[in-house]
Amino acid sequence: MAVSKIILYYGFAPVADPEAVRLWQHTLCESLNLKGRILISNHGINGTLGGSLADLKKYVKATKQYPGFKKIDFKWSEGTGNDFPRLSVKARKELVTFGVPDSLQVDSTGIVGGGKHLKPKEVNKLAAELGDDLVFFDGRNAYEAKIGKFKNAVVPDVKNTKDFIAELDSGKYDHLKNKTVVTYCTGGIRCEILTAVMKQKGFNEVYQIEGGIVRYGEKFGDQGLWEGSLYTFDGRKTVDFSENTKIIGRCDVCTSATKSFYNCANDFCHKQYLLCDACVADSKNLQCTHEDAKQQMNA
Numbered sequence: 001m002a003v004s005k006i007i008l009y010y011g012f013a014p015v016a017d018p019e020a021v022r023l024w025q026h027t028l029c030e031s032l033n034l035k036g037r038i039l040i041s042n043h044g045i046n047g048t049l050g051g052s053l054a055d056l057k058k059y060v061k062a063t064k065q066y067p068g069f070k071k072i073d074f075k076w077s078e079g080t081g082n083d084f085p086r087l088s089v090k091a092r093k094e095l096v097t098f099g100v101p102d103s104l105q106v107d108s109t110g111i112v113g114g115g116k117h118l119k120p121k122e123v124n125k126l127a128a129e130l131g132d133d134l135v136f137f138d139g140r141n142a143y144e145a146k147i148g149k150f151k152n153a154v155v156p157d158v159k160n161t162k163d164f165i166a167e168l169d170s171g172k173y174d175h176l177k178n179k180t181v182v183t184y185c186t187g188g189i190r191c192e193i194l195t196a197v198m199k200q201k202g203f204n205e206v207y208q209i210e211g212g213i214v215r216y217g218e219k220f221g222d223q224g225l226w227e228g229s230l231y232t233f234d235g236r237k238t239v240d241f242s243e244n245t246k247i248i249g250r251c252d253v254c255t256s257a258t259k260s261f262y263n264c265a266n267d268f269c270h271k272q273y274l275l276c277d278a279c280v281a282d283s284k285n286l287q288c289t290h291e292d293a294k295q296q297m298n299a
Helices: 018-031 053-063 120-133 142-146 163-169 189-200 212-220 290-298
Strands: 004-012 035-041 044-052 075-078 087-091 116-118 134-138 148-150 180-184 205-209 226-228 261-263 272-274
Touching (some): 004 053, 004 189, 018 044, 018 053, 044 053, 116 120, 120 134, 120 180, 120 205, 120 212, 134 148, 163 189, 180 212, 189 205, 212 226
Parallel strands (some): 035 087, 134 180
Antiparallel strands (some): 004 044, 035 044
């Protein structure tokens, strides 16, 4: 039986014809029976794919032959073979929708003006040296941090990446502009853009974790500065880095410990609920309120 894997990756490099790259990537993935999501823009490529180990290796080899993509860091994890329902390959203005496509500059080395990359061990070293003068800044959607985050991290009140611009402009975080800030996100791509935006907005010393939470968790498991589970946008929903993972999530209904997210029962609603086994058994806990429904439809 073929071994199933999942790869998570991104690469920032100038892409003159995103549509041509989209067609090539779609044809390549279909020929290898891979499923998942790929986005391509003038700034590069971002993808998560699932399939057999052998087919994914062929995909990686082919993709690295494209100019600018040869240095992509492909992150591997275990798969089930059913982690993605279909293949989606799209060309967009942004790889991650921050709403600032025109302010992002990319060259052959990646994003221009982003935060310095820190390897996992360098993160720990810097944290030990600076103590409370170092601030971890979550670069994900706020709900992802409910089940896992860096200890004492600042978690911005954002529902999606487009909210970050208004959140940073609100003045809530101006007191951090002269602090040492280390941003983090799942695989690193959101922080590539976030750190550039933060520096444009006056944050003086901004870093990002090379390879994101994934690489940090692989290096230190649950023995470092990360606590809890990692939220994922695939069939797994969550990933733990050891058998000793601390459950920090709390059920939205009864506050019992849990790390399980469930989609709203209403098809038009994109809201997710964090529920324990007892509360998910009651179907009313999986249905949004009429007010929630109105907000979702108007979003």
